[in-house]
Amino acid sequence: MHFYIGNKLYSSWSLRPWLLMRALGLKFDETVIPLNVETTAQAIAKVSGAGKVPVLVDDGQTVWDSLAITEYLQEKFPDKPVWPANPQARTHARCLSAEMHSSFMALRGACPMNLGKHYARKDRGADVATDAARIDHIWLEARQNLGQSTDAPFLYGEFCAADAMFAPVVTRLDTYDIPVSDPARAYMDAVLGHPAFIEWRTAALKEPWIIEQDEVDEVAIENFRPHLA
Ligand SMILES: N[C@@H](CCC(=O)N[C@@H](CS)C(=O)NCC(=O)O)C(=O)O
Numbered sequence: 001m002h003f004y005i006g007n008k009l010y011s012s013w014s015l016r017p018w019l020l021m022r023a024l025g026l027k028f029d030e031t032v033i034p035l036n037v038e039t040t041a042q043a044i045a046k047v048s049g050a051g052k053v054p055v056l057v058d059d060g061q062t063v064w065d066s067l068a069i070t071e072y073l074q075e076k077f078p079d080k081p082v083w084p085a086n087p088q089a090r091t092h093a094r095c096l097s098a099e100m101h102s103s104f105m106a107l108r109g110a111c112p113m114n115l116g117k118h119y120a121r122k123d124r125g126a127d128v129a130t131d132a133a134r135i136d137h138i139w140l141e142a143r144q145n146l147g148q149s150t151d152a153p154f155l156y157g158e159f160c161a162a163d164a165m166f167a168p169v170v171t172r173l174d175t176y177d178i179p180v181s182d183p184a185r186a187y188m189d190a191v192l193g194h195p196a197f198i199e200w201r202t203a204a205l206k207e208p209w210i211i212e213q214d215e216v217d218e219v220a221i222e223n224f225r226p227h228l229a
Contacts, residue, residue, distance in 0.1 A: 001028040004047050004055040006035045008204035009225075010214050012113040012168030014054040015200060017069040020164035022196035024073070024080045028056075036211045067101050070161045084156040092145065093155065093162040096138055100165045107131035111172045112214040115204045118222035121177035128178070135169060136184045143183070153190035167191055 003021070005014035021028055033043045033053055041051060048055045048064045056063040056072065063072045074082040083090045106127030142155040142162070154163045170191045173180055180188070191197060205224050 001026070001056060001058040003028045003030045004044070004053050004057070005030060005032055006053045007032065007207055007209055007211070008200055009115050009207050009209070010113055010211050011035060011053060012108075012171075013052070013066050015113070015168050015171075016066040016164045017054055017056065017073070018200060019167050019194075019196050020070060020073065020082065020161055022199065023159045023164065023194065024077070024082065026073070026077065026080070032207075034209050036213070037209070066165070067097060070097070070164070074161075081158055082161050084158070084160055084162075086156075089142075089156045092142060093160060096142060096155070096162045097165040099138070100162075100169065104131040104135065104169065107135075107169065107172060107178075110216070111176045111178070112216065113168045113171055114175055114214050114216075115171060115201050116223065116225045116228075117175060117215070117217075117220040118224075119176050119217045120219075120221050121179070124176060124178065132173065132178045132180060135166070135173075136180050139166070139184055139187055140181070143187070153187070155187070159194060163191060167197060 001021075003018065005011060005018055008014070018030070033040060035053075044051050044053060044055070047057060048062060050064045052064065054064070054066055054069060056069045058072075058076070063069050070082065073080070084093050106125065110124045110128050139155060143152060154160065155166070156162065170188045172178070173184075174188055174192060208228070210228060
């Protein structure tokens, strides 16, 4: 399998399936296509007409879009826990992932994924707060509803596709210090502490690129790439 992804520091959509594939222990090669540079469109066009990453190429088949890649992995590796084993939990996990795929525009617009900074808490607008409250609620619903204790680290116990889908949102809530409940914070810490996420972030911090439009606040509390400042 060959995986084409965007900058690890900023590409939220790329992070999702990459994290899932790593967490599942799948083997793949990867190419990072730098976003927002002159060559971006041409480089992506070589692998997909959709003009977006991530793109998975496997056995002559091209799979674009993070959620489609997730379902492809489920079909190709039916023995891997892509989705929860329990049917009710599986349906819930698919609903959460679809909601993530199509919603939370305010949060996504105001707080781009940026693994290189920590920003001070501030009012990011009512719509962002509404998105964060909905996310907090559905995380708790996943962890309570399906017969698990809220002490289980991930949404349905074991790390699955729904956790991967929400990983970029976890980083956004963390980067911009958006207020969340204690159980949500504990969940975020579990995702941020997952070895696959740490591997991604370590590589992200070594990247040389800065995408100005994703650097939203002028002043950061912490800059994890001071050599680029
Ligand atoms: N719905 C798509 C969205 C993919 C997407 O928007 N990717 C962004 C990067 S995170 C992209 O490729 N942008 C192209 C560009 O910046 O030129 C998915 O889930 O894979």
